[in-house]
Amino acid sequence: MLFSLVWMLAGLVILYIGAEGLVRGSAAMALRLGVSPLVIGLTVVAYGTSMPELVVSINAGLAGQGAIAIGNVIGSNIFNIAATLGVAALISPMRVKLQIIRLDAPVMIVASLLFLGFFRDGRISRVEGGLFILGLLLYTGGNLYLARKEMAAAYTLDPAYPGVPRNTAPLWLNLLLIAGGFGLLIVGANLLVKGAVAFARLMGVSEAVIGLTIIAAGTSLPELATSVVAAFKREADIAIGNIIGSNIFNILCILGISASITPLEGAGIRLIDLLVMLGVAILLLPIMKTNFLLDRKEGLVLVAGYAGYVLSLLL
Structure with a gap:
């Protein structure tokens, strides 16, 4: 039991250090490149923090366990919005940029609808996986092009932009912070999950409950750690962008690559879980449009909703 607790504590510490480095490096690099945080x-933060989900889903697909690959994405997307954004909002109310409302949140909803539509026959084919990847390329390319075109001048002329530190460090140092942050997030998440699983087994918790709770949330720990640290540092753009971008990446890239390698069969995946994933994505849009602010009350609603969802799985 002592070793389990040590693993968990070490995992939490490493997660924090990794998230701190990632947020600092990302904010500084945004200013240096002339794009917004x-x-x-x-993109960079969201895609990087989704690497655990990518590895798990590809390995599951190759092992013929398509349901794990698909369920991993569904569970992660629900956790990201309801738990991670909810906790971040409880820490610090977050201003929501117009771009999120007009572009990124709608793309997340459309991606979720495509997921639901493609999965109507209980599987995701190679062709559908290829369409997901094409969608990710279009979204990423368009997002970077528009941001660079519309915001570079403002960020270059106004180095005192709130929430972005003045940055005189070389680009390689910012990249090192980001890469090191990603690495520490993965190591910390693995340690924390291993410790939690070992502790749960010692306490007599069943494998099914461990899988539905600890493992499902475990691959989302990098997103949680990063958004929580970003919320503490008042980096709302990184906190929110990390989650929206990660959910888009989970569907378009993770399912896209996994299904392109081998078609994913989703036996055992419940329609209700897909609908919950779509529902929280749709619900988030009007919540964020309220005064363009994600406040503590709304954060509490999201966290309570996730707690209710987990209880429904366990009962």
Whole structure:
């Protein structure tokens, strides 16, 4: 039991250090490149923190366990919005940029609808996987192009932009912070999950409950750690962008690559879980449009909703 607790504590510490480095490096790189922290959060940070989900889903697909690959994405997307954004909002109310409302949140909803539509026959084919990848390329390319074109001048002329530190460090140092942050997030998440699983087994918790709770949330720990640290540092763009971008990446890239390698059969995946994933994505849009603010009350609603969802799985 002592070793389990040590693993968990070490995992939490490493997660924090990794998230701190990732947020600092990302915010500084955004200023240096002349793009907004939101764009960095939606792309570099979001895609990087989704690497655990990518590895798990590809390995599951290759092992013929398509349901695990698909369920991993569904569970991660629900956790990201309801738990991670909810906790981040409880820490610090977050201003929502117009770009999120007009572009990124709608793309997340459309991706979720495509997921639901493609999965109507209980599987995701190679062709559908290829369409997901094409969608990711279009979204990422368009996002970076628009951001660079519309925001570079403002960020270059206004180095005192709130929420972005003045940056005189070389680009390689920012990249090192980001890469090191990603690495520490993965190591910390693995340690924390191993410790939690070992502790749960010692306490007599069943494998099914462990899988539905600890493992499902475990691959989303990098997103949680990064968004929580970003919320503490008042980096709302990175906190929100990380989650929206990660959910888009989970569907378009993770399912896209996994299904392109081998078609994914989703036996055992419940329609209700897909609908919950779509529902929280749709619900998030009007919540964020309220005064363009994600406040503590709304964060509490999201966290309570996730707690209710987990209880429904366990009962």
